[in-house]
Amino acid sequence: MRIGPRFSSPTVDFLLAFLRGRVERARSGELDRGASAVEWVIISAVVVAIVGVVAAIINTALKGGAEKVGDCIAGAKASGTC
Template sequence: MNGRNFNTGIPGVDFLITFLQGRVQRARSGELDRGASAVEWVIISAVVVAIVGAVAAIINGALDTGANKVKDCIEGADAGSTC
């Protein structure tokens, strides 16, 4: 095959051979590396989103704890004491 026109006379087989020749040529040229790069970016983005979510959960928990402490202090406060 090697770049030569290949004709079997059967359109389906001719299409399949042409398609496969194109795929082999793309694989040899290194053009398929773009897909690997896109997958790497998706993985990196997912890790960043997970880290941001974890940090947000930690901050939210700390704020809830602090707010509850302030609420308890206000509810239990009297004129002669401080929290």
């Protein structure tokens, strides 16, 4: 039971209701979604890094093969093969 006059204002009532809702959400564990989102961002960054490394390796291998083919074409003779 409250003692004394109660101060009532729509703004204060809204702020109290808002704060009660935030406290209830924090206690319920609903805010774990943020941690899950951070985990997904980290996993995505690792996958992107792996794809980048694999792409660089493939690019290097293809460049080496292309240079060998180019050298073979440049030094090709009608009577021989590379």
